[in-house]
Amino acid sequence: MKRLIYMIGCLLLATASYAQTPSWAKKATQAVFTLKTFDANGQLLASSNGFFVSEKGEAVSSFAPFKGAQRAIVIDAQDKEWEIESIIGVNDMYDVAKFQVAIKKPAALPISTAAADNGATVWLLPYSVKKVPVCPKGTVEKTEQFQGSHTYYTLNMAYKDQNTNCPILNDNGEVIGMLQPAAGDAGDVSYAVSARFASELTMSGLSFNDPTLRSTSIPKAIPDEKEQALLALYVGSTAMDSLQYANFIDRFIAKFPNLSDGYIYRARLSSSKGQYAEADDDMKRAIKVADSKDDAHYQYAQLITQKLLLKTDDYAPWTFDLALQEAKEAYRCNPMPVYKQQQAEILYSQKKYDESFKLYQELTSGEMRTANLFYAAAQCKLQQEDKEAALAQMDSAVNMFTKPYLKTAAPYLLARAQMLNDAGKYRQAVSDYNEYEQLMKAQLAAGFYYMRQQAEVNGHLYQQALNDINKAIEMAPTEPLYHMEKASLQLRVGQTKEAEETARECIRLAPDDSDGYLFLGVAQCVNKQKAEGLKNLQKAKELGNGQAQGLIDKYSK
16 A cells, blocks of 8 residues: 555656656757856856857856956856857846857757736746756746836746746747846745847947946957948957957958958057068958958058158068058049048158148148148148248148137147247247137146247247246246246346245255256346355356356456
């Protein structure tokens, strides 16, 4: 009798177990895996679950395990380990991530296109190695819509930590959600986020600036759309470190081998590392595959020019002549003014100022008439020591703007002011400095007021000069130069008592500088303190001041 009862009990248990294992579970369990992430030292960061959503190796889980991770793997239902190649998309608010696993044609779960209704039966499919797991059964207690058509579920089902991020399926074996952690002791309640929402995550070009994505070092997937991939190539240059970005460019080229942009970006990176031969090879590939040959030639010329101007290490094949040849080829392919401007810039770098100037004149005579071109032409004339011609070009640059000036005019006003000052036209220079000050007042430093003060002194605008040197001292009170300039100016305008005080401050700030003693000595001599004044002039002489002896002779009489 006892044996019969035991056998009946075993049969009932087996029946119950079978009832908790839907027919689709045997195949479906192959799609569930364990996720493990590791830091830069190879130490385990986190462990969770996930599941494949396509036979291309795309999978979903939560994003939390990826934060701070350098490497990630999955261990499938056959206990085999696979690398995670890249993150495809994330959503930090709902803590979901989609990623690419380096596996060929894995078993994948079908995603339900329809949300489960309240009261519907659902099943949890746990991770299991080489056996069909028991699938806990539950019902949908409540549904909430988010981001349009996606559903967040509250389930009548006991939550267990070891099942976090496992799939929740309907009776047809379609995934409706992914189990998420419960807050505190949830009892017989569990929560799941829409699996369709996770499976539809994608990467855009701007995703690379997402702080969430930047919190992991796992490589980021390249968008499938060409325009978004190109945007990612641009954004990634500042959003990734150099190693990550180098890897990204290589993957971009592998995905879009006929786009010139990948080769151009890799050439720039190689050149920055001094790998010029590699950069040269990539630029030649870029020209070969480019749809716009003109831009590829332009980029090649630009890369060569930048290297020659900024780096001293030698790479014989790269010369200004080659850069000029490429710039001319760009213009031949497509006669755009910017390519002629590039030729002018290269000629300037070759110190062929006359040829460069002629090209700038051609450009400013056409549609591409900008202040920057007139400025560049002025620089050519300055190099030829033709100050009047340079000023004429700067007048044209400033005349591209109308009063009241906007900030865009500021650099050209400043440049003309400096040219006017160098040409001895001090009061005109001060006028431009004044316009510049009005535009840039909030950004000005002591150096500007010192520079304008110099022009004002030369233009005999002494009160303005005193105001400016005082402003410079106010902004940089410990700079000896400004105090010395003030003492000199005070002596010039007859403020000898004030000059004496300023000179003492010069000596306090720079006791080894002869100018402070010189100005103090002169002020004292003028103020009828000749004995003290001569001592300070002697001190200035001992410190190497070339003017001191003449002043000693003058005031000793």
